[in-house]
Amino acid sequence: MKRLVCISMLLAAAPAHADDRHSLAVLGVAPKDAALKKSADAIATAIRAQAGAKASEYRVTGTAKQIDAALVTAECSAIQASCAAKLGVTLGAEYTIAGELDRRGTHQVLELSLVDVKTRQRIRSVHQTSSGDAKKLARAAYTRLIGGDVGELAIAANAPQGEILIDGQIVGGLFEGRATIGNLVKGSHVLAIHAKGYRPFEVDITIEASTKQMLLLEPE
Numbered sequence: 001m002k003r004l005v006c007i008s009m010l011l012a013a014a015p016a017h018a019d020d021r022h023s024l025a026v027l028g029v030a031p032k033d034a035a036l037k038k039s040a041d042a043i044a045t046a047i048r049a050q051a052g053a054k055a056s057e058y059r060v061t062g063t064a065k066q067i068d069a070a071l072v073t074a075e076c077s078a079i080q081a082s083c084a085a086k087l088g089v090t091l092g093a094e095y096t097i098a099g100e101l102d103r104r105g106t107h108q109v110l111e112l113s114l115v116d117v118k119t120r121q122r123i124r125s126v127h128q129t130s131s132g133d134a135k136k137l138a139r140a141a142y143t144r145l146i147g148g149d150v151g152e153l154a155i156a157a158n159a160p161q162g163e164i165l166i167d168g169q170i171v172g173g174l175f176e177g178r179a180t181i182g183n184l185v186k187g188s189h190v191l192a193i194h195a196k197g198y199r200p201f202e203v204d205i206t207i208e209a210s211t212k213q214m215l216l217l218e219p220e
Helices: 002-013 034-051 064-074 081-091 134-147
Strands: 022-031 058-060 095-104 107-116 121-130 150-157 161-166 169-175 178-185 187-194 201-207 210-215
Touching (some): 022 034, 022 064, 022 081, 034 058, 034 134, 081 095, 081 107, 081 121, 107 134, 121 134, 121 169, 121 178, 121 187, 150 187, 150 201, 161 178, 178 187
Parallel strands (some): 022 095, 150 210
Antiparallel strands (some): 150 178, 169 178
């Protein structure tokens, strides 16, 4: 009997298995139109639920109130990598997800970004379009963002220099009219070029394993 009691005491004293998953703060989805707020909130809630699932590789941190308070204090846009990293530090997260929701005709367009808080760099982004349910849109975008395969984009343009943006975020620059951008999630994205002396250029692209894009910008 004494032996059984000792074994029981040892089991009770054993520490619970630590959650060693990476911490993630879902900073929310900002609507570009006030009419999209309800959908944006539903998408953010769905992403938090999916990210916080037991099978997820992430552990969600930060309550809605804590995130709102951090956003007010930071006074910046969470979709920007530097701001997302700043908010991640405040919330004790290793990674953050933030997004923007827009509308094109009858379709809703969601852009999501995953940021490494330590390096203050955006790791991945996705551009997801849907005319259906907001939760389905959230699930599709999150799945691509976290587990999607990646490809490479090679750009050749008539502008010698300029900023390259993918899904609204600066990812590199043209050098002698050329650039190569790696680690892009396969699928649809928005590519933009801002070059001095040329009109702003924007086009929808589809990233595959190796994608080449020839761009002809119009002079101002």
